[in-house]
């Protein structure tokens with residue numbers, strides 16, 4: 001059985017930053033890495049990947065990738081998702097919509113390979129969608145603000161870094177999102193995501209961001225190369241902070257819609273659904289399946305990811321019943337059920353398609 005080490009251990013062993021190790025995991029550069037909760041774990045036998053950013057002394061260009069760490073990120077399933085795209089993509093499929101876009105791992109990867117006449121992304125997390133809009137429309141201003149935050153934080157002692165983090169968290173929570181504050185709020189969101197514990201976005205019932213300090217001695221939040229690339233990619237993209245149901249207005253028979261909703265919890269320990277103040281219940285999953293059917297009836301191509309309840313209860317037919325008649329695939333996910341010995345093992349996820 002494989003034994004694993006944490007990103008911190010790998011960083012020490014390879015003499016690189018923990019952040020770089022996480023990035024290598026997200027880029028699929030280390031074989032057999034897995035996700036345990038929100039953390040990457042790495043086989044202890046893994047070797048340090050050679051640095052693809054440098055070849056012949058020159059710096060190779062990096063691909064656009066998520067600017068934020070987001071629970072449920074699709075980095076490990078990119079190949080499976082791509083191999084399940086409709087065959088007419090780029091021909092009769094000319095439009096793309098992703099109404100639970102989150103960190104956008106699939107979006108960025110897809111747009112590296114395919115171009116579409118129209119693209120629509122949305123999520124009901126208004127702070128997240130504000131960040132996408134600011135990256136698209138105010139990228140230089142954002143880079144300046146991020147640079148200032150980064151320099152200030154990295155110049156502080158550990159104690160003052162903690163104080164700074166909580167001051168910025170408070171500033172984020174009390175500042176209303178308006179046209180005047182949009183750049184400030186996007187930069188605070190990115191700062192908090194990179195300096196909090198485990199890169200989480202989590203809010204309490206009042207909608208206040210409540211993740212504790214992550215104790216990072218230095219942070220790198222101003223990735224100008226990546227943010228500039230994302231800004232270019234987003235130029236003609238429709239970006240909305242709204243409920244997923246609104247995709248119905250955009251989608252037509254030349255559209256591919258990819259749904260990656262908050263996963264139905266497999267058990268009580270995996271019920272992370274607090275991206276926003278409201279949770280995504282079974283009732284929401286049922287409503288989503290109704291939209292899936294309505295879109296199918298309109299001739300829209302639809303692909304959807306979710307957890308597979310059969311990992312923990314083989315008699316649980318919740319999704320098999322909801323999506324009866326559609327193409328239900330069970331694909332390998334590189335994450336573990338939990339850290340406890342007996343149930344440790346790779347799990348399956350659902351990939352449901354109407355084609």
Ligand SMILES: C[S@@+](CC[C@H](N)C(=O)[O-])C[C@H]1O[C@@H](n2cnc3c(N)ncnc32)[C@H](O)[C@@H]1O
Nearest residue numbers: 072073074100102103105124243244260262275
């Ligand atoms: C599994 S995550 C998506 C992860 C994303 N694919 C990624 O790679 O990071 C689910 C997303 O759905 C959003 N969400 C939850 N309820 C929603 C709703 N009713 N309408 C739109 N978005 C919603 C959350 O804010 C979250 O970003």
